[in-house]
Structures are given as structure tokens and as C-alpha cells.
Amino acid sequence: MTMSSQELFFASARKCLSVGKKSLSLPLSLDLAAQVLAIDLGLKPALLYDSNGASATQVQQYLNSLQSAQLVSESLHTLVISGNALIINRAIVMTNLEQMLLGSNVGVINVCHTLEKPIIADLLNKDLRSMTQDLLVILREHVELQETEKPLYIGDKSEPWNLCTLFGILLGYPVTYWFDQNKSFENCLAMTPLMVTKAWATWQADAEGHRCCLYSFSIPASLHKDTQSTVAYWDNRLKERFHRQTVLSNLTVCQSVVTLPSVCL
Template sequence: MSLVVFESQIYLTFIWESASETRLVTFDYSSPVSVIYVAMSAQELFVAAARKCLSVGRKSLSVPQSLDLAAQVSAVDLGLKPALLYDSNGACAEQVQRYLSYLQSLQLVSKSLITLDLNGNSLIVNPVTVTANLKQVLCSNGVAVIDVCHSLEKPAVSNPLREELKSMIQDFLLHLGEFQRLEEAEKALYVGEKSEEWNLCTVFGLLLGYPVTYWFDHEKSFENCLSMTPLTVTTASATWPSDTAGHRCCLYSFSIPAALHKETQSNLESWKLCLQERFQQQQVLQDLTISQSTVTLPSVCL
């Protein structure tokens, strides 16, 4: 049982769990007459939260979109992935934060998750997992950096981390630490002027927990050398929630130039092993599948 205050409204919330579902009963004490809301399953609560908070104009997220987002947020909360990049529609960071706060008020996800606004791109972040991943990158070069500058004939692995990449990670960790110390988790974390110097493609690869990330000199050109280059696409998917028929969702999807398979194989295998180990430590998602396919595209937008 919990007492929740959300947007100046007061709710007394009871969460009842069984082997097959989670039910919520809510009394609204802000109303002259206390209203009992209809009990809803966890899936229904996630869908209702998305529709309440993430509408753009008159258009709400569809049920499949809402369930995909719910599974992604749950995966971030469980530490299966460090962050998710919100791209379901054009909802702004304030709306994404409102959605996250609403889920937290219903005890559907932990209070530790935060919203990050990175140059207008919204992410939901697990600070503990992100921090651990980035520190590991700094210490062990656990992420392969692939140079895809347009001036190159073909992509190439840049073995040592570029100094600017190290500096970027250190700046981000400092910014994240300061935000957490201020205990402003009910607000979105805005990464300001410093991030304008960063290559967002590289940053997203790091924050989303990929074993490889692309780099190019964005001050010279945003084009790359991946045109007509065979790419191996790795996809990790799972079923959520595990206690019902569930909804199949994609947790990870990233590409690696097929020609660089040998040079990046150790990074990929370490990533797989880590994901599988973390997956076995939770019971919310099930049926983890990691698959690969090869694609060749006339142009690749990063």
C-alpha cells in the first residue's frame, strides 16, 4: 500500500499480485467523492501510462508501441540494458519524464531511473548500469570503436580509444554524478553546451550498451563509408512479461561491418555472455534469443 501524490492529486494505491497478474486499486482523495479505479494488470497500466503521458497532438501510442516501450523500460530497470533511446513518436523529454514519474509512482519501475535530454534526444537511463559500463570502457577498451569516416575506402577498427572519446565519457560521468547528488530525479537531465561537441552516434552506441560503436569526424562530414558494405546485424529479443502469453520485443539491435568480424568477435562474445548472465538473474522477461542477419544497403544513416 502506498500514498502517491502526482500532479497535485492524491492517491491511495494498493498493488495486489498473483501468479498470473498484477492488479492495482486506487482511491482518488482529490475528488469530493473518493473514486475507486478499476483494477488493471501491469500491462494495462503501462499502456495507460504511455497513452496518458506520451501523446503528440491527438495521436497516442498504439498498444503494441506501448508494450514495446514497457518491455524496454523494464529491461533498463533490470539492468539488462543501460538505457533506451525514446523514438516511438515526437514526445519531448518533459513528456518522457512525466511517463517515467508516473510509472515510478505506481511502483512499476524503480525510483533510480532518470530521463536524459541529449541535444533534443530523450533517453531513459539506469545510472548504475551506465556508470559501470562507461567506467569499464575507460579501463579496458571493452567497446570496439569503428572508424567510418567518409574519406576511408572501408570501415576500420580504431584500437586505442581516441582521446576525445575518453574526454567525452569522463565529462558525461561527471555530469551524471552531479545530477544524482542534487537528487533531481523528478526532472530530466539536460546535457548542455558540452554535448554539442560530441558525436551523438558514438555517444548513443556507448550509452545503449553496444559492444561496438561507430565514429566519424562530424566536424568535417556526417557522411560515412558504409554504403554497399555488408553489415552483420545482431538482434536480441525476449518475451515480456514472463508470467503471461507475453509480448515479443527487441532489446538490442546493432550492426558490425562483416569484414571486421574477427577483429570485433571478442567484444561481441563478451557482450553476449554478460547479457545472458544478467538475463538469468531476473524473472520478468524470458526466452532470450540472440540472432544475426546480413544486410547491404545503398546508404546508411547514423
């Protein structure tokens, strides 16, 4: 009896991502599958894996299993930065990093704790440019080595990197936060109204379909006008890519404003 794609995804998650005797639940495995499909389709460049405590090696084994079953392409890989495992579409991530160095349409917001309120930051300050260039070189070298069946560990090179800023870039957000981590990891976002943007889509894995959140990011409401064109560009690009595929459906982008007593980045 032939297994459906849903069953194959679930079987791969159960086989590769179990921690001890505990495996991913069906809803979690379906959500992960939808996210991985979105990355493979180019709808998002990466996912920070946090479904359970599975190791980076297990995550890569999961991807290898999906690739062997021809459920996803060879473009997907596991990237490990400071103990954080990300599932990436390597080609898209590299393109985004190259565009970042050329001054692409990505906003950077300075949220240093010494500021009274968040401000637009220099797109390519020295630290950000160095971090972007270093990661791009590492990824290019990895492509040349063709070591596709093992996770790519960045190692000590990432120690000076601002992971908050980098993860925003890797995850494909139109804006990312920056702060001077050499001075403090605190920020000035406490009690600051934030406009939260979320993008949802449906994977028709079963009769009802599985609804998943592809993106969730925030922008200080006070900077809405300053970042409006950047977010609009991201929104249009997402919709264009979405219309070129048939795996996911019912794209919905919604916004809401929240104010929190503290914000951890």
C-alpha cells in the first residue's frame, strides 16, 4: 500500500526526530512538514528548529529522509549557529546575503537599551557587513565541499555575531533588530507598541488542511511609515512566489498591535 505524503512526512519525523521515547505529535509533524515545504518552494529561506529537543544531526537525518523519498529537493540543509539549528534553503539564503551586502530592501532597527525609542539604523554598519560576509564565505565553501549529509556547524567564527540581527536576515524578515551586544543585550522595546505581522498558509495534507504560520515578525509602530515600503516589497514578493506554486494555499497576511512589559530578542 502506497503511503500518502502526509504519512511519509510523519514517518520521517517519528523515525528521525524522536527524543528518548517521545516522538513529535501528528500536529507538530504536520506543521514542521508545511514549514519545510515552504522553504523548499522558496516561500521562506529558513526555519529555526524548535519543535522539540532533537539534535542538529537528527534534523539533518530528517531532511535526508525526505530527500531520499523525493518529498523535498537537495537545496535544504541544516545550519548550526551557536547551538541553534536552522533548516535553510541554501541557495536562497546565499542570494539574500549577497543582496544584503549590495544594500537590499531589508530594514535594520536599532533597539539599544540606551535609546529612548527605536530608530532606523545604518543598513550595513561594520559589524553587520562583517557578519554577513563571513557567513556567505562559509556557505560558499560548504557548497564546494559538497558535504550535504551532515549539518554545517559554524563554530567559533560566530562568537562576535549578533544572532538576533542575523536570524532576522536568515528567516527572511523585511526588518531585523540590532543592538550593540558589546555593551548590553537589553533593548528599549519594553512598553513600546509593536506592529506584529503574521503570514499564514494552508497545506492540504488531509481533508481539513493544516494551517501554519510561515512568518511572524514585529516592527515598532512608531516606525511604521519609515518601514512601510520595505514591508510592502516583502509582501509583494511573498505573494508573487506563492502564486507560482500549488502545494500551499490560502495565503493570509494580517497585522495587529501589541504592547509588552518586556521583549526578549
